[in-house]
Amino acid sequence: MHCEASASLINRMKVIKTIEQMQFFSQHGKKLGKTIGLVPTMGYLHSGHISLIKRARKDTGIVVVSIYVNPTQFGPGEDYKRYPRDLERDRELAKAAGTDVLFVPSNKEIYPDGYSTYIMVEELSEKLCGISRPIHFRGVTTIVAKLFNIVKPTRTYFGWKDAQQLIIIKKMVSDLNIDVKVIGLPTVREKDGLAVSSRNKYLTKKEREIAPVLYQALVQVKRMVNSGESNSAKVLKEVKNLIKAKKIKIDYLKAVNLMSLKDVKKLKKKTLIAVAAWIGKTRLIDNMLIK
């Protein structure tokens, strides 16, 4: 209640474009004893992002949402250029969800000429999505660490939809002794189960109709586990057929240990079922945790 009140007191959302101003703002906030919640995004906000912002609003005194389509996490030939952008829309959505500061830096601010420092979380970054996107997580950890240094958050919020990203960021924070609490929030889904994602916008009407099969496949895994089946290979094979029947090209469908992301033979507690697949030209991911 206190935070909601202070948010409505401010009532105007600040838009900050430079690192210097953002750092100054955060330093000032910290000196006043405020906690800072950071929601890093690539914009084109959807209900998944909104759930993160609302939780930050509940938890912390100052809510910072960053919008930055980070070039270093896109490989050559990936969708960096066509990634959806709509700052006006994002501004309204972020404000309505209780954002105090929208941090919208330019590429020049983030990666000035001669930029050359990268953070790698080895092993974890090489699994699952890391196989087809070898530089992706290096870009993610680098930009997130930079945002931590710029915004100085007390807490930061990520969706479980990008489970590997969340696990890698938690590992980086722990390994590098970064003083921030990383909160993972549940995947938000459309009514038919499709995980909400900015990339869903790419789907044609026909593709959109078949896309929920990824979710259905994950549910089917859970159903089989609940009915006593624990053999990974057997379950994954059956479920892959479900997806292939829709003429969807699977990048991977795996059962892995939640901490190590290594393949597991037996489906049990803390097994993550993760899938990535190409629906037409759109690569979507989803996952489910066996509890």
Place this chain on the structure above:
Amino acid sequence: MHCEASASLINRMKVIKTIEQMQFFSQHGKKLGKTIGLVPTMGYLHSGHISLIKRARKDTGIVVVSIYVNPTQFGPGEDYKRYPRDLERDRELAKAAGTDVLFVPSNKEIYPDGYSTYIMVEELSEKLCGISRPIHFRGVTTIVAKLFNIVKPTRTYFGWKDAQQLIIIKKMVSDLNIDVKVIGLPTVREKDGLAVSSRNKYLTKKEREIAPVLYQALVQVKRMVNSGESNSAKVLKEVKNLIKAKKIKIDYLKAVNLMSLKDVKKLKKKTLIAVAAWIGKTRLIDNMLIK
């Protein structure tokens, strides 16, 4: 004067061994509005380190000296195991120089099982010492970033003796937007010009006698530049002969741009003359800046 007074008020140096305690101490200090100076060392303190500590004492409210022989910056076959260690001696020297906190973490604290996150400053880390020591600077930047996150310094102090290290750390701090001021202090030298280093301890009496030739070579470069010679190749060739005459194996002797560490053809302002050489089994480095 104020800082000196507060140091003598405390009068007892605190020794902290865990990351948690160090973070707690720094957080508390920051809440009290104190500035923190960090001098990262691998111990076996010498007059070079002492000059850094004394400067930190002048500049900042709390002086933290870390002592940690960082395994990730030593390659296979290098001197990690035999690197000189003497904590009792270091404790006395650090205390006398005005240290408030000696941070002495264990390997288990710094690199727990499964540790896998590394920071790389590309290009700069691959030049000069990076050629014969390919993982060295990755280890340096990783441990230094960890220390920054643990100690939360306002300012941090490094010697110009390790010029490449200083330049790489400044680059990392700038690239990753780390909120710390990096101060480089002049190389401290023995009376005969040899740069003070913990590794000088390895030298036999005979080796110690010839070691100052590295310094003499650098001085000779400067002398030639001052007399109007600016051709790098010519100057370096002549000076290499000076070193080789002592039967010293040169790893490199280069004239490079101070920012990029790239070879330069003309010796001029902001050219760094850097040398690494094997005197018996001991690898020593030194450098000089053309002003």
